[in-house]
Amino acid sequence: MRTPDLIRFARDAATGNPLRTFFLVLAMAIGVAAVVLLTALGDGARRYVLNQFSSIGSNLVIVLPGRSQTGGFNPGNAITSTPRDLTIDDAQALQRASAVHRVAPLAVGTSEISVGGKLREVMLAGTTAEFIEVRRLALAQGRFLPQGDWRRGASEAVIGAKIRDEMFARDEALGQLVRIGDRRFRIVGVLASTGQGLGMNTDELVIVPVSLAQAMFNSNTLFRILVEASSRDSIDLAKAQLSEIIRLRHEGEQDVTIITQDAVLATFDRLLGTMTIAVAGIAAISLAVAGILVMNVMLVSVTQRTAEIGLLKALGATGATIRNAFLTEAAMLSVAGALLGFVFGQAGAAIIRQMYPEFPAFPPDWAVLAGLGTALGTGILFGVLPARRAARLDPVQSLSKR
């Protein structure tokens, strides 16, 4: 049988029973669409996280108290050593490193802000003028904390966009006096809104000079020290220098963890990449189910078309011809389902991107190829058994079936 005839014959056989064909194609399409859509979500989450991290600041190196293995979070290590605290002196010492461009100490705690009878709990960050540069933040109004001695800060505060809206509504916030904890501060700046992001949400943050924050928390420790390396290439050098400076200051003990954004990114990348693969695997199960469905439907089709198979044999069709006809039909149904599913999946991903523009829900190429490949593979694989059964039917008995 010629290939075009084979394809036409299989197509006619498939369209001869539209309901059966519709459900088969639909099952296959759902499987492929699931792979495309779910991996689009998984990979979208990965890209979203990566984007969020890059927006935190470039060339960022973070020093935090306590020893931990690079890149991993090991609870064992966290417990065994009692780490020395990081102090403002430590942070100032880090400025000496040649590969370091800027340093911003960070002390964090919760406090209350009140103005004009309104009271609200807030996240209070004590830092210095460098913070806005290191974290790549923007101001909506006013100015940031001024440069100056880290140990003496004026009673000035910069507030996040959401705090401003909630505490001042339509009133002017700049220049207002507010009470934070038991101290009075003057608002000098409002941060530009960044929306919900990873890490600290700066919209609900109140920033004050680090010395005042420490006084309010009644502590001289730092939550962490943010360091901006002088260039992307000098991140590793900066890391080594920071580590050496801290070791010297902490009596030869390496009791801090220095993480780079790259390492964090790599960890998240791996984590979310693995998740995407897992999700793809789960979605692929639906393809296997679709494959089994193909087999069942084709087996039923062989039974229903027994008389026709007997006739084809009487008319001179070889077993191979009949096997090919049924295999072609299974393959065609799978291809149709796979293509339809591809379109569904891409459309779904496009709708998600439309609804959440900041979420890059693009299915990765490997997942699309794997989805289409698995669909074809299972369709044909599960088509083999029915096709062979059809090819082996006894012509005389088949012809007597109705």
Place this chain on the structure above:
Amino acid sequence: MSMALIELSGIERVFRLGDSEVHALRHLDVCIAAGEYVAVMGPSGSGKSTLLNLIGLLDRPNAGTYRLEGCDVTTLSAEEQAHLRSERIGFVFQSFHLVPRLTAAENIALPMTLAGVAPLRRAERVARALRDYGLEQRANHRPDQLSGGQRQRVAIARATIMQPALILADEPTGNLDRSTGEEVMRLLEGLNDQGVTLIVVTHDGSLGARARRQLLMADGALEHDRWRSPQGLTDVCVLPT
């Protein structure tokens, strides 16, 4: 003088149903020359269809040899038998056996499609067949849009489209009224007039009587081998003594 087209000797066909055995054909020796018109007759269950299926290479005997055009076909592989069916044998069935989703023209073309004949050649031959069998107006009709007689005409056109040497018809008029049956028989006989060997199974005595030779079956054995008007056809076959 025509040569023997079909030589059956010592053919046995036994069906096993659980413990019991049915001897559908017992020690059958038949010889049919090319161009003959043979009616196979006998009561229901006497083995007529079984014999026809064997001759048509749809079934294999349990014992005996079958020589088609001089060569032993009982030992051929399924594949080789399929090729012989495709090129040398045409079937006509009682219940027409048309593919319901295909048009009359497509049904007629089916043996050529299966054999891989080029589309152009196919179209040409189908057009001629449609004309010969008066089906031009029905070319694009599906079987359920055709009358019984038209369906059997399509089936006959299909059986002849590969220009076989042998046409096997198993009660071709069984599902037709008398006059349509007559018409179908005339078509088949017309093919025989052109030299095609024709074997028709029937249990209708008057239809069987039209054939020049009648094989009368009874309980799987050949009871009678009768020539309406002996024309010396026997001498091509070596009859068993």
